[in-house]
Amino acid sequence: MTDPVQPVEVSVPSESGFGFTLKTRLASSLGRTGTIHTPHGDIRTPAFIAVGTKATVKAVLPETMAELGAQAVLANAYPLYLQPGSDIVDGAGGLGAFMNWSGPTFTDSGGFQVMSLGVGFKKVLAMNTAGLGNDEVIAEGKSRLAQVDDDGVTFTSHRDGSKHRFSPEISMRIQHELGADIIFAFDECTTLMNTRGYQERSLARTQAWAGRCLAAHDQLTSLRAHRPYQALFGVVQGAQYEDLRRKASQDLATLTINGRGFDGYGIGGALEKENLGAIVGWVCDELPESAPKHLLGISEPDDFFVAIENGADTFDCVSPSRVARNAALYTRDGRFNVNTAQQRRNFTPVDSDCDCYTCANYTRAYLHHLFKAKEMLASTLCTIHNERFIVRLVDDIRASIDAGTFAEFKQDFLGRYYA
RNA sequence: GGCAGGUUGCCCGAGCGGCCAAUGGGAGCGGACUGUAAAUUCGCCGGCAUCGCCUUCGCAGGUUCGAAUCCUGCACCUGCCA
Numbered sequence: 001m002t003d004p005v006q007p008v009e010v011s012v013p014s015e016s017g018f019g020f021t022l023k024t025r026l027a028s029s030l031g032r033t034g035t036i037h038t039p040h041g042d043i044r045t046p047a048f049i050a051v052g053t054k055a056t057v058k059a060v061l062p063e064t065m066a067e068l069g070a071q072a073v074l075a076n077a078y079p080l081y082l083q084p085g086s087d088i089v090d091g092a093g094g095l096g097a098f099m100n101w102s103g104p105t106f107t108d109s110g111g112f113q114v115m116s117l118g119v120g121f122k123k124v125l126a127m128n129t130a131g132l133g134n135d136e137v138i139a140e141g142k143s144r145l146a147q148v149d150d151d152g153v154t155f156t157s158h159r160d161g162s163k164h165r166f167s168p169e170i171s172m173r174i175q176h177e178l179g180a181d182i183i184f185a186f187d188e189c190t191t192l193m194n195t196r197g198y199q200e201r202s203l204a205r206t207q208a209w210a211g212r213c214l215a216a217h218d219q220l221t222s223l224r225a226h227r228p229y230q231a232l233f234g235v236v237q238g239a240q241y242e243d244l245r246r247k248a249s250q251d252l253a254t255l256t257i258n259g260r261g262f263d264g265y266g267i268g269g270a271l272e273k274e275n276l277g278a279i280v281g282w283v284c285d286e287l288p289e290s291a292p293k294h295l296l297g298i299s300e301p302d303d304f305f306v307a308i309e310n311g312a313d314t315f316d317c318v319s320p321s322r323v324a325r326n327a328a329l330y331t332r333d334g335r336f337n338v339n340t341a342q343q344r345r346n347f348t349p350v351d352s353d354c355d356c357y358t359c360a361n362y363t364r365a366y367l368h369h370l371f372k373a374k375e376m377l378a379s380t381l382c383t384i385h386n387e388r389f390i391v392r393l394v395d396d397i398r399a400s401i402d403a404g405t406f407a408e409f410k411q412d413f414l415g416r417y418y419a
Numbered sequence: 420g421g422c423a424g425g426u427u428g429c430c431c432g433a434g435c436g437g438c439c440a441a442u443g444g445g446a447g448c449g450g451a452c453u454g455u456a457a458a459u460u461c462g463c464c465g466g467c468a469u470c471g472c473c474u475u476c477g478c479a480g481g482u483u484c485g486a487a488u489c490c491u492g493c494a495c496c497u498g499c500c501a
Contacts, residue, residue, distance in 0.1 A: 051454075051455070053454095053455050054455085058455085058457095058458085059458080074454075076454075076455080079455080079456090106454095108454050109454085111454075112454045112455085113454095113455095113456090115454095116454095116455080116456080117456075121456090122456090145456080157456095158456040159456085184454080187454095189454070235454090266454075268454065269454095270453090271453090273453095294454090295454090296453095296454035297453055297454040298453055298454085299453055300453065303453075315453095315454095316454060317453050317454075318452090318453070318454080318455045318457085319452070319453045319455095320453095321455085322452065322453090322455065322457060322459080323451095323452060323453090325457075325458050325459080326451085326452065326457080326458080326459065326460085328451085328452075337449085337450080337451095340448080340449075341447085341448070341449095371458095374458080376458070378458080379458055
């Protein structure tokens with residue numbers, strides 16, 4: 001049952017302070033462990049990156065995130081550009097300094113908002129359901145807050161209705177001001193509702209933007225040489241189509257501007273759960289092994305195993321935090337809602353196998369009470385638990401790869417979680 | 420003692436002859452949430468149940484083809500005047 005571990009040649013981080021070192025590799029799949037080196041510290045991979053969109057992991061102190069084992073946090077360019085403004089974050093000394101997080105940071109490009117405020121506006125981003133029909137009709141909704149064209153995106157601020165223009169160059173400029181260690185190319189995140197035709201056109205656009213991002217990034221890196229080095233990850237789109245995904249990966253892998261290529265890659269798009277492993281596999285198969293790969297927006301337990309086996313190194317997702325604020329908690333025996341009547345008199349911890357602060361000190365009955373009483377401590381305690389649960393799960397997967405017990409760990413964990 | 424107003428489903432509160440098992444909130448119950456417009460959101464919420472049937476709008480009578488809605492009496496509550 002053990003999966004033989006293969007030794008891996010070690011690459012040394014460059015003088016920029018950024019680099020990726022492989023440690024072990026599974027013999028039977030693309031799964032591997034390693035370390036991403038950044039100017040603000042290392043990230044041992046696979047790793048779950050906590051999301052703090054607006055420079056805060058909602059309801060939790062940064063110190064608490066560090067204590068529960070989060071290695072890095074990811075914020076988002078678009079919301080921070082709207083408020084407080086990337087110049088202010090820049091003035092504070094960058095994202096980490098601004099939010100009092102001393103470890104590595106990521107920022108997303110605003111590409112997700114092209115979808116969530118555009119075609120996906122007011123829709124649930126279903127990952128389990130088969131795609132509905134034609135997007136192009138759905139995509140023409142009038143009330144949406146984002147309009148895409150080949151040059152960029154026009155956003156309407158949800159806060160005051162003001163119009164804002166994002167382009168690859170603008171996203172790069174903002175992300176340089178935010179100053180995260182790892183930043184993403186500006187892309188269009190498509191949905192399951194899009195047609196093949198739309199996916200092709202959107203992908204062509206995203207690929208063109210990738211080149212523009214790289215060029216802008218190269219320039220900004222020179223201009224801001226006094227700042228810590230920022231690594232740029234290109235984002236692979238192409239939906240569920242193998243040919244599109246492979247071609248997109250190849251093109252990004254070979255793209256260089258002034259001798260500079262991408263430092264790593266993101267894998268994006270709304271993905272059907274059933275295709276997740278295949279898609280990640282196609283992409284990682286085409287991209288250089290030596291590059292770190294970040295799967296954007298994924299955090300269900302079964303998804304981690306599948307994605308890691310297929311070569312993904314890091315993940316970020318709002319789910320552990322959002323779901324916690326809505327009373328859903330992860331346990332080794334599956335997910336449950338702590339606000340149901342069933343938990344009213346349950347004086348046991350959320351998960352007796354959990355080592356988080358919440359499980360060490362509080363009962364389900366108390367958390368149930370906090371939700372019913374609408375006390376904000378509910379969000380804090382539940383977020384601590386969920387973030388710890390997910391961070392630890394990925395840490396455990398990493399340990400199992402190094403120990404050669406990945407297959408057993410996977411079987412044990414999933415067997416119990418989905419029993 | 421006089422005058423006026425009120426009593427609606429767990430709570431608050433609309434309705435003022437038929438389209439009313441009865442609008443809205445809240446509470447309660449359950450679900451969803453995957454690069455965060457999310458402390459959000461969606462169902463259910465008298466009973467039994469397949470359309471449908473049965474019992475509800477303080478209590479008791481009455482008018483009417485038909486009443487939560489109109490009339491009479493009773494009970495309780497609230498203002499103002501004594």
